[in-house]
Structure formats: structure tokens, C-alpha cells
Amino acid sequence: MTDPITHGWQVGRSIVLELQFVLFWGILSEQRRFSSAAVQRLIADIPAAWIKELTTLLGAESTNELPLDYMAWIAQTLFEDDYSAGTLPIRELTLAQGVELLAERLPAGERSVAGSLAERWQENGSHLIRSALRRAAYDATAPDWLDRRLRLGFRQMIPLLRNGEHHSRFWHWLDRFYYDRYREWRVSQTENMAAQEQQGIAALGGRSGSGVPPLDWLPPINALRHRANLAATVATGEWSLVFWAQPLELADSVTILPHQLVVAFGDPxxxxxxxxAFSENVAQRLKALSDPTRLFILRLIRRFSMDNTEMADVLEIARPTVSVHAKVLREAGLIHTKQIGRQAQHEIDAAAIRKLVDDLLVLLDLPEGE
Structure with a gap:
């Protein structure tokens, strides 16, 4: 077991964290569109039937993150680079053993001892991570939402523990994904990972050390650069810090555990x-909807299929003005226009408007149900 739970810092790897991000940031989240080209090629190579099977196994709320990283931390395998070493202790855990391990990680006065094993698992698991976030001065803007998400994650893990309803099927799925797809892809990224590790070692002056490490070499988008509270937490010297070298080119990921921070530092x-580019594209399309007159025009097209002359009469504006508004909507891909005689006939593109709304939700990272 290689889980560092003491003070100090190190440059390390984590096969479980990699799989966590591939599954829930790549396969099951629309956020994958922001991944590197190499990661997108990996995701594109996964059969649709596999993705459907995974979604079925995890349920309708599968866009939430399954806490594989927390499980690995509890089992002290989070910083294993080998797949078997990283996952085997997790898959061998029963619910009772998991509850016992959680209790060992919590002060006696903070442990929940009431309720069923499942209830204690969810309560103690979510409390452990909430406490870590609070001690790290992580300013959660929606604590109720965070608590629900943590509880959901630990609840979703129960059927995947040993003797759980979906234990065999889930771990078979993950084994197949790793050995048939991920392992070979990861080998192709060996040089990139090694270069990333060397970058960290050069900036830090070694692979591991004590004291407070320098942070100014991290990219500006990194959480330890732009979140003053987290940087202040590191500055206390009371938390261990792992600079996570990975093939996913993550630059702003931070995992907060009890007295331990795991920070990605890839090229952003x-x-x-x-x-x-995606933000600019969404903004350009939203700009077409930013004028109330154009919204009114869309409604008239949708309800009454009006041409420019008719809309000009209804809106009491000049016909050329309607033409200008229609051009903006057309260039944004929100309407289609065809010429019938001397009149322009418009048709709303409902799919394009729905896609704009969906893209905005992706941009803001607001999945369904949140």
C-alpha cells in the first residue's frame, strides 16, 4: 500500500483516480468535449453497448461521481500505479468492513453508530469528506447540494461492494475496459506522463520532501494558484500534498481528503x-437571443409562420429591420429561410434551439437534476 497519510509532499500517480476521471468526466459526462484529443480518441473507441451497460449498472443518477477515489483512500490504495494493486482491495471490501474502516478514520466523537450498516456507511462517509473540505477552508457555495451528492455517491457504491447486487458485473465491466481499452492507451501516453513527472520534480527540487512546497510553477488555472483558501491550507504545512502525474492532461483538478490534497498539474x-472556443460559440448563439424583438420574432415564426411583411406589421417596425433580425437568427443557426416569390418564409430550428440550451448547461456544468 502506498497511500501517504503523513505530512510533506510528493509527485505520484494514481490508477484509480485516472479511472475515476475517465468514467465520470469522460464517458458519462458531456464535459468530455473539453478533454484533450488523445482522451477523446480513447472515449470514441468505447463501444456504445459498453457505455449503455455502465449507465444501467450505475442507474439514472450516474452523472454523479462514484467515489472510487474515496474508496481507494479508505483502503489505502489511492496512490498505486498498478491496476490490480489499486483496485483489488476495494473490490474485496464488504459493507461491514467498509463501515469499520470509515470508523477508524473518524474521531470517536464524530462517528455515527446508529442505524443500519448502509446508513452508517453514508453518514460517516459523507461526514468524513465534508469535514475535510471544511478543514481545508474550501468554500462550498452550496453545502446542501454537496451533502446530497456525497451521500448519493456513497449510496451508489453499496451495490458494488463485495456481496453487493452489482459487484460482479461492475468489476467485470471495469476489468474489460481497463484491459481491452485503457491499458494500451495508457502505454501510448507513457512519455507524456514521464515528462509531466519530470516537470514536477524539477520545479519542486525532488520527487518528495517535507515542508511547504512552492506553488508558483503551477499553471494559473490550477486550484492552488487561484483559490487563496486552499493555498493558505497548504501554507500551514499540516497537510500532505500529492502532485498527481496523469495521462489525462488535467490541470485544475483537486481532490480534498482528510489532511491531504491531490492536485493535477497537466498542461492546460x-x-x-x-x-x-466552445464558450465563444455558445456566446455568439446566445447573442442572437439577447434582443427582445428577436425573441418576439421567433415566437411569431413558431406560432404563425409569418413572413417579414406580416411581422413588420405586428411589431410596428420597418420591414428591413425585420430582415436584419432574421439574418442574425439565421446566421446563429436558429432559423431557416426560403424564398417564396418575393417573400422570405422562415422556419424555426427547434433542435438547434434545444442544443443551444443544452450547450449552455454543459458550459455551466449543470447536469440534469442539479
Whole structure:
């Protein structure tokens, strides 16, 4: 077991964290569109039937993150680089053993001892992580939402523990994904991971050390650069810090555990460029809807299929003004226009408008149910 639970810092790897992000940031989340080209090729190679099977196993709320990282931390395998070493202790855990391990990680006065094993598992698990977030001065803006999400994650883990309803099927799925897809892809990223590790070692002056490590070498988008509370937590020297080298090119990920922070430090250029381009595209389409007159025009087209002359009469504006508004909507892809005689006939593109709304939700990371 390689789980560092003492003070100090190190550059390390984590196969479980990698799989966590691939599953829930890549396969099951629309946020995958911001991933690097290499990650997108990996995801594109996964059969649709596999994805459907995974979604069925995890249920309708599968866009929430399954706490594999917390499980690995509890089992002290979070910083294993080998797949078997990282996952085997997790898959062998029963619910009773998991509850016992959680209790060992909590002060006696903070443990829940009432209720069923499942209730104690959810209560103690969510309390453990909430306490870590609070001690790290992580300013959660929606504590009730965070609590629900943590409880949901620990609840979703129960059927996947040993003797659980979906234990065999889930771990078979993960084994197949790892050995048939991920392992070979990960090998192709060996040089990138090694270069990332060397970058961290060079900036920190070694692979591990004590005291407070420098943070100014991290990219500006990294949480330890732009979240003053987290940087202050590191500055106390009371938390261990793992600089996570990974093949996913993550630059802003931070995992907060009891007295331990795990921070990704990949090159953000590609994913950030994708995000900026997507933001600009969404903003341009939203701009077409930012004028109340154009919204009114969309309604008239939708309800009455009016041409420019008819809409000009209803809105009491000049016909050329309607033409200008229609052009903006058309260039944004929200309507289609065809010429019938001397009149322009418009048709709303309902799918394009729905896609704009969906893209806005993706941009703001607001999945359904949240």
C-alpha cells in the first residue's frame, strides 16, 4: 500500500483516480468535449453497448461521481500505479468492513453508530469528506447540494461492494475496459506522463520532501494558484500534498481528503483552448437571443409562420429591420429561410434551439437534476 497519510509532499500517480476521471468526466459526462484529443480518441473507441451497460449498472443518477477515489483512500490504495494493486482491495471490501474502516478514520466523537450498516456507511462517509473540505477552508457555495451528492455517491457504491447486487458485473465491466481499452492507451501516453513527472520534480527540487512546497510553477488555472483558501491550507504545512502525474492532461483538478490534497498539474493549453472556443460559440448563439424583438420574432415564426411583411406589421417596425433580425437568427443557426416569390418564409430550428440550451448547461456544468 502506498497511500501517504503523513505530512510533506510528493509527485505520484494514481490508477484509480485516472479511472475515476475517465468514467465520470469522460464517458458519462458531456464535459468530455473539453478533454484533450488523445482522451477523446480513447472515449470514441468505447463501444456504445459498453457505455449503455455502465449507465444501467450505475442507474439514472450516474452523472454523479462514484467515489472510487474515496474508496481507494479508505483502503489505502489511492496512490498505486498498478491496476490490480489499486483496485483489488476495494473490490474485496464488504459493507461491514467498509463501515469499520470509515470508523477508524473518524474521531470517536464524530462517528455515527446508529442505524443500519448502509446508513452508517453514508453518514460517516459523507461526514468524513465534508469535514475535510471544511478543514481545508474550501468554500462550498452550496453545502446542501454537496451533502446530497456525497451521500448519493456513497449510496451508489453499496451495490458494488463485495456481496453487493452489482459487484460482479461492475468489476467485470471495469476489468474489460481497463484491459481491452485503457491499458494500451495508457502505454501510448507513457512519455507524456514521464515528462509531466519530470516537470514536477524539477520545479519542486525532488520527487518528495517535507515542508511547504512552492506553488508558483503551477499553471494559473490550477486550484492552488487561484483559490487563496486552499493555498493558505497548504501554507500551514499540516497537510500532505500529492502532485498527481496523469495521462489525462488535467490541470485544475483537486481532490480534498482528510489532511491531504491531490492536485493535477497537466498542461492546460489544449483543454482550455477547447473550452474557450466552445464558450465563444455558445456566446455568439446566445447573442442572437439577447434582443427582445428577436425573441418576439421567433415566437411569431413558431406560432404563425409569418413572413417579414406580416411581422413588420405586428411589431410596428420597418420591414428591413425585420430582415436584419432574421439574418442574425439565421446566421446563429436558429432559423431557416426560403424564398417564396418575393417573400422570405422562415422556419424555426427547434433542435438547434434545444442544443443551444443544452450547450449552455454543459458550459455551466449543470447536469440534469442539479
Amino acid at each position: 493549453s489544449e483543454s482550455l483552448a477547447r473550452f474557450v
